[in-house]
Amino acid sequence: xxxxxxxxxxxxxxxxxxxxxxxxxxxxxxxxYETWGTLAADASNAIxxxxxxxxxxxxxxxxxxxxTGWWEPMLGPGKPIDTDRWFVICVNSLGSCKGSTxxxxxxxxxxxxxxxxxxxxSIEDVANAAAEVVHALGIxxxxxLIGNSMGGMTALAVLLQHPGIARTHINISGSxxxxxxxxxxxxxxxxxxxLDPAWNNGDYDELRYPESGMxxxxxxxxxxxxxxxxxDGRFGRVRLDSDQTDEDxxxxxxxxxxxxxxxxxxxVRRFDPNCYLxxxxxxxxxxxxxxxxxDVLAGLARIRVERALAIGANTDILFPVEQQQQIADGLRxxxxxxQFIGMDSPQGHDAFLVDYDRFGPAVAQFLQTLPxxx
Amino acid sequence: xxxxxxxxxxxxxxxxxxxxxxxxxxxxxxxxYETWGTLAADASNAIxxxxxxxxxxxxxxxxxxxxTGWWEPMLGPGKPIDTDRWFVICVNSLGSCKGSTxxxxxxxxxxxxxxxxxxxxSIEDVANAAAEVVHALGIxxxxxLIGNSMGGMTALAVLLQHPGIARTHINISGSxxxxxxxxxxxxxxxxxxxLDPAWNNGDYDELRYPESGMxxxxxxxxxxxxxxxxxDGRFGRVRLDSDQTDEDxxxxxxxxxxxxxxxxxxxVRRFDPNCYLxxxxxxxxxxxxxxxxxDVLAGLARIRVERALAIGANTDILFPVEQQQQIADGLRxxxxxxQFIGMDSPQGHDAFLVDYDRFGPAVAQFLQTLPxxx
Numbered sequence: 230x231x232x233x234x235x236x237x238x239x240x241x242x243x244x245x246x247x248x249x250x251x252x253x254x255x256x257x258x259x260x261x262y263e264t265w266g267t268l269a270a271d272a273s274n275a276i277x278x279x280x281x282x283x284x285x286x287x288x289x290x291x292x293x294x295x296x297t298g299w300w301e302p303m304l305g306p307g308k309p310i311d312t313d314r315w316f317v318i319c320v321n322s323l324g325s326c327k328g329s330t331x332x333x334x335x336x337x338x339x340x341x342x343x344x345x346x347x348x349x350x351s352i353e354d355v356a357n358a359a360a361e362v363v364h365a366l367g368i369x370x371x372x373x374l375i376g377n378s379m380g381g382m383t384a385l386a387v388l389l390q391h392p393g394i395a396r397t398h399i400n401i402s403g404s405x406x407x408x409x410x411x412x413x414x415x416x417x418x419x420x421x422x423x424l425d426p427a428w429n430n431g432d433y434d435e436l437r438y439p440e441s442g443m444x445x446x447x448x449x450x451x452x453x454x455x456x457x458x459x460x461d462g463r464f465g466r467v468r469l470d471s472d473q474t475d476e477d478x479x480x481x482x483x484x485x486x487x488x489x490x491x492x493x494x495x496x497v498r499r500f501d502p503n504c505y506l507x508x509x510x511x512x513x514x515x516x517x518x519x520x521x522x523x524d525v526l527a528g529l530a531r532i533r534v535e536r537a538l539a540i541g542a543n544t545d546i547l548f549p550v551e552q553q554q555q556i557a558d559g560l561r562x563x564x565x566x567x568q569f570i571g572m573d574s575p576q577g578h579d580a581f582l583v584d585y586d587r588f589g590p591a592v593a594q595f596l597q598t599l600p601x602x603x
Numbered sequence: 604x605x606x607x608x609x610x611x612x613x614x615x616x617x618x619x620x621x622x623x624x625x626x627x628x629x630x631x632x633x634x635x636y637e638t639w640g641t642l643a644a645d646a647s648n649a650i651x652x653x654x655x656x657x658x659x660x661x662x663x664x665x666x667x668x669x670x671t672g673w674w675e676p677m678l679g680p681g682k683p684i685d686t687d688r689w690f691v692i693c694v695n696s697l698g699s700c701k702g703s704t705x706x707x708x709x710x711x712x713x714x715x716x717x718x719x720x721x722x723x724x725s726i727e728d729v730a731n732a733a734a735e736v737v738h739a740l741g742i743x744x745x746x747x748l749i750g751n752s753m754g755g756m757t758a759l760a761v762l763l764q765h766p767g768i769a770r771t772h773i774n775i776s777g778s779x780x781x782x783x784x785x786x787x788x789x790x791x792x793x794x795x796x797x798l799d800p801a802w803n804n805g806d807y808d809e810l811r812y813p814e815s816g817m818x819x820x821x822x823x824x825x826x827x828x829x830x831x832x833x834x835d836g837r838f839g840r841v842r843l844d845s846d847q848t849d850e851d852x853x854x855x856x857x858x859x860x861x862x863x864x865x866x867x868x869x870x871v872r873r874f875d876p877n878c879y880l881x882x883x884x885x886x887x888x889x890x891x892x893x894x895x896x897x898d899v900l901a902g903l904a905r906i907r908v909e910r911a912l913a914i915g916a917n918t919d920i921l922f923p924v925e926q927q928q929q930i931a932d933g934l935r936x937x938x939x940x941x942q943f944i945g946m947d948s949p950q951g952h953d954a955f956l957v958d959y960d961r962f963g964p965a966v967a968q969f970l971q972t973l974p975x976x977x
Contacts, residue, residue: 452787478719
């Protein structure tokens with residue numbers, strides 16, 4: 230199957246075998262990553278970014294790849310994550326199809342694409358793979374670990390499993406455990422893919438591809454990434470021009486439908502369906518309470534960082550802001566000097582990718598006040 | 604196709620031809636309804652209830668049908684809508700499959716089921732059909748018109764198109780125009796049905812039935828009827844017992860998934876897929892602003908009632924509470940003595956069907972203070 234690897238990607242060869250939390254291991258697996266800025270001689274100025282479900286490691290343009298990245302306004306010289314000061318790493322998640330090993334990658338043991346023979350993937354595996362990159366770059370301790378959305382889960386798993394790996398932490402629109410509402414949405418996305426006959430138990434190809442299932446799954450995702458009020462301001466009830474509509478009696482009619490259709494079309498062939506299934510399920514499984522007899526706050530309180538910031542949007546329905554408040558409460562109970570900010574962003578879960586006027590200054594302020602050395 | 608008509612339904616034969624807003628007309632069509640209580644000699648104590656997308660006219664048990672209705676705790680002797688005092692009518696929406704004429708009904712002109720030959724359905728048509736029932740029962744003016752969810756749209760259309768038909772109005776979790784977020788969700792529900800090969804352009808039967816499409820559509824509905832925080836309290840992260848799970852690697856695992864599956868299974872064969880498409884689209888089209896040069900508040904202000912109550916739940920993502928605030932603002936601008944209540948119910952859009960501790964007293968209080976006569 231196709232992988233989608235950005236120009237200029239670097240690769241870290243994971244320890245082999247690389248053990249997986251729920252059983253099995255990977256042989257000869259790798260993680261794709263990119264970097265920005267210069268690592269200080271004492272490696273004290275490093276920041277790691279772990280991402281949401283779909284992004285690659287190309288968070289921003291850099292010397293190896295001048296293309297605009299998915300977090301371009303946040304990362305660069307003089308930007309909130311100031312690469313004049315910090316050495317920044319962004320890793321593509323294990324299990325993804327953007328350069329790191331996942332279900333769309335070749336299984337070196339068989340010479341065939343993994344597909345559903347890829348071992349069950351946990352957020353903890355994604356975290357361990359990211360931590361290996363940090364150590365391989367000669368960094369003993371990150372100045373800050375930043376995680377967004379699914380990356381907020383990954384970051385917590387990194388911190389729990391690798392004590393001392395970071396002095397501080399920024400958790401953005403993340404969560405310490407999957408809520409049943411989010412599980413329900415991801416379960417429905419998986420069902421849409423699995424119901425598509427072309428999915429064929431994961432054995433599809435470019436010609437016979439679960440296009441409809443992926444389109445449904447992506448549209449459902451895009452809907453839950455935003456909020457009702459933001460879309461009202463954005464699309465209102467504007468109709469499509471007559472030359473954009475089709476003859477179908479239940480076809481596209483409103484701009485919002487065309488927007489979803491466009492989003493879906495861009496995504497469907499740019500993300501591997503099996504990877505989507507694996508990554509979504511890894512989020513459903515994630516629960517820091519497993520590490521503290523069912524008490525999620527106690528699980529969070531096992532994490533040791535000096536300072537932390539938890540941010541979210543009050544309109545987020547997928548990772549509600551109460552979950553970022555919970556992260557702040559738990560990290561504070563663990564001894565961290567912690568700040569929580571619930572932003573009045575109308576853009577829901579996607580706010581951190583859009584509302585840079587609010588998220589930028591919050592991140593900038595936190596990082597500016599950090600000492601570079603431990 | 605199958606219609607699902609409650610025991611003890613009554614029927615009103617609509618005027619024939621019954622003209623439809625977007626063109627065409629119905630010949631020999633009917634509306635199913637039920638009643639509770641006794642109509643006063645001067646017909647001054649009548650209340651009409653118009654419903655959400657899926658309910659039938661059986662809002663509560665009555666002499667003709669002792670089965671529990673969909674709004675049982677709200678309607679009956681001594682209940683918030685007190686049938687010792689009020690004569691209550693509930694109509695099944697035109698276009699539905701619960702006794703009123705719709706796409707699943709026989710077209711008398713052809714002797715065949717309408718299916719997609721049913722004319723385009725608008726909320727205004729649903730409203731006109733409901734108003735005919737009121738007049739046929741000898742009621743010149745309702746003491747109150749109550750509408751929930753889609754019924755909140757229908758009620759506004761009744762009031763606008765039939766000035767003087769009601770002295771007062773209760774709008775519950777309703778809206779004066781469809782928001783793009785809700786349009787997006789309903790569009791995706793329709794896409795799920797239309798993508799199912801068994802839908803076959805509306806030409807399915809019991810053997811070849813769009814089961815998967817309807818299951819997806821219903822699950823998406825159920826997800827958006829609730830809220831993330833309510834489900835956290837209800838389901839948490841409880842797993843299914845091992846004998847409830849299947850062998851499928853991406854099969855059901857969490858209770859919330861099983862809950863959705865159960866809901867979907869109960870619905871899929873109890874609601875006609877074509878009716879679902881028609882009714883959903885009628886909501887998307889609804890916009891009171893059409894009656895006032897694009898100004899929805901001005902559209903609302905054209906409605907004349909003496910008193911009004913608009914209620915909603917602060918956690919509703921499908922018909923956000925700002926829409927009920929808007930209804931209150933508009934009706935007030937039209938001269939009504941209007942009250943708005945945004946309830947702290949965790950149950951989202953479904954709160955009016957569940958949170959009787961909050962919605963019951965609000966409705967009871969409004970009705971108690973009404974004079975029976977004009």
